[in-house]
Amino acid sequence: MEAFFLALLTAFIWGFVPFLEKIGLSSVEPTAAYLVRCSGIFLGIGILIAFTPQFPSFAKMGIKSVFFLVLAGMLAGVVAQLVFYKALKTGEISRIIPVTSCYPLFSFLLGWIFLGEEITVSKIAGMLFILGGILLLK
Known part of the structure; x- marks a missing residue:
């Protein structure tokens, strides 16, 4: 049951964030908005590193895992996010989100x-x- 509630919380956060992004995109070009959004990611990573003990699993990662995870990060975190911002900037949030979902x-x-x-x-x-x-x- 815990996994279900965590998934539901994730869905709520993922549903709330585009609302914030749509407002943030109102007077900004999508690429510039994306670069500013990334500062939030860096801040979050900094907090995560500060409050998380050492990451021993890094040493256990093989090149295949690293390759596919980096590729996934580039595709989802950069390419898809920029395309999403362009769609969100020009379209209605109520139409864009269900399609991207x-x-x-x-x-x-x-x-x-x-x-x-x-x-x-x-x-x-x-x-x-x-x-x-x-x-x-x-």
């Missing part, structure tokens, strides 16, 4: 195609629900 559809497809993950009735139902929501917003 359909990423589980792509994760499902990639997991099935490349990782051999199982297709279940509940997964298909979830994907159809997501697709239906996107089509309603279009």
Whole structure:
């Protein structure tokens, strides 16, 4: 049950942040806004490092893990965020957020195609629900 509440809290935070970003983007170009937003990330990392003991798992990381995590950070933290800001700056928050939140559809497809993950009735139902929501917003 704890995992569910943590996921729900995450969803709330991820839902609240675009509201703040939309307001922050009102008079700023998306790339400049993104660079300012990154200062919040650096501040958060500084606090995390200050209050977290040593990170022994860093020494255990292989080159493959490092490569894929750095690539994921660049794609999600830079490329997708800049594209998202451009969409959020020009579109309605109530239309942009549901579309950008359909990423589980792509994760499902990639997991099935490349990782051999199982297709279940509940997964298909979830994907159809997501697709239906996107089509309603279009």
